[in-house]
Amino acid sequence: MSQSREDKEVELTSPPFDTVSALAFSPTNPNHLLVASWDTSLRLYDVQQDAQGQKAKFDHKAAVLDCAFSDGRHAFSGGLDTWVREFDLESQNVNHLGQHDETISQVVFSKDSNSLITGSFDRTVRAWDPRSPTPLIGKLTFPERVYQMDVGGNNLVVGMAGRQFHIYDVRKLKEGEQPLQRRESSLKYMTRSLACMADGKGYATGSVEGRIAVEYFDPSPEAQSQKYAFKCHRQTSKGEDHVWPVNALAFHPVHNTFASAGGDGTVSIWDHSAKKRLRQYPKYQMSVQDVAFNCDGSLLAIGVGYGWEQGAEKAGSSVGTARVYVRGLGDEVKRLNKS
Structure with a gap:
């Protein structure tokens, strides 16, 4: 890793060739980071010990859109080539669990149900048991x-086109299962990002129009009265308000504060219970595409690169612009009021 703008931040020395699509830290090793990219690769880094940065690289047939760990040894990916892949990070063996009919947009692992869950443009969510000889164990149609x-x-939160959200019990993902709740987004414009709270009480969503909504699972009027939305990732220049998409959200595993990443090239830390911004880090040169906290909350990974909000004419010049930063965290991620 090379030293970057501040003492607390370093830049990975061998980033992907094209825009970062997703970041994921290991649930057991605070220094192991997965980076998925539009350059058709999934890369594993040891952000502390490996002087060359990269520990392993797995090539795909098309852009990789999302990735996840199950434990410290096994990881998963999905993307434009529609395959669900499992990786043994020690032996570097690859196992194809199955396939969607169209692009896989989301890959998450549920510790509570010990299952992999994938979402797709084919309007399905599928649950997988990687240990089984027949891995597909559930399918929902949307x-x-x-x-x-x-x-x-x-709780599994599924965000769809049309600003729709369905909430399911991850232990009940069989075909025909009805959602626990159906909701419409509190935000007026298309949803761009989603993250569940570390304490399991709710989730936050971000829109293409520079707003974040904080939601709670409890359907009671008392709990629902606490939800709210606010403006962010906006800049005023020469009297004009420039609005940027909220590309990514991530909750801190210890303090339950959250980070937001925007097309404006900034990352902010928020205390949603106090309704305050705790910190905004120095601006990056390009759009921030994803952020991820490590398992003990001591590091924040930041993926920077071309975003469509910068205009289609710049898409061809995006190769070679991707950057991955890892920032050491301090008191700025702690809640203002812990009561």
């Missing part, structure tokens, strides 16, 4: 394409 997905405790 009215729209699946754009976002995350797990909080036993």
Whole structure:
């Protein structure tokens, strides 16, 4: 890794060739980081010990859109080539678990159900047991394409086109199962990002129009009265308000604060219970595409590169612009009021 702008931040020395699509830290090793990219690769880094940065690289037939760990040894990917892949990170063996009919947009692993869950533009969510000789163990069909997905405790939140959300019990993902809740987004414009709270009580969503909504699973009027939305990732220049998409959200595993990443090239830390921004880090040169906290909450990975909000004319010049930064964290991620 090479030293970057601040003492607390380093840049990986061998980043992907094209825009970062997803980041995921190991649930057991705080220094092992997966980076998925539009350059058709999934890369594993040891962000502390490996001087060359990269420990392993797995090539795909098309862009990789998402990735996840199950434990410290096994990881998964999905993307434009529609295959669900499992990787043994020690032996570097690859296992094809199955396939969707169209692009896989989301890959999450549920610790509570010990299953892999994938979402796709084919309007299905599928559950997999990687240990089984017949890995596909569940399939749900949706009215729209699946754009976002995350797990909080036993709750699976599925975000679809049309600003729709369905919430399921991850232990009940059999065909025909009805959602626990159906919701419409609190935000007026298309959902761009989704993350569940570390305490399992709710989730946050971000839109293409620079807003974040904080939601709670408990359907009671008391709990629902606590939800709110706010503006962010906006800049005023020469009297004009420039609005950027909220590309990614991630909750801190210890303090339950969260990070937001925007097309404006900034990353902010928020205390949703106090409704305050705790910190905004120095601006990056390009759009921030994803962020991820490591398992003990001491590091934040930041994936930077071309985003479509920068205009289609810049897409061809995006190769070679991707960067991955890893920032050491301090008190700025702690809640203001811990009561």
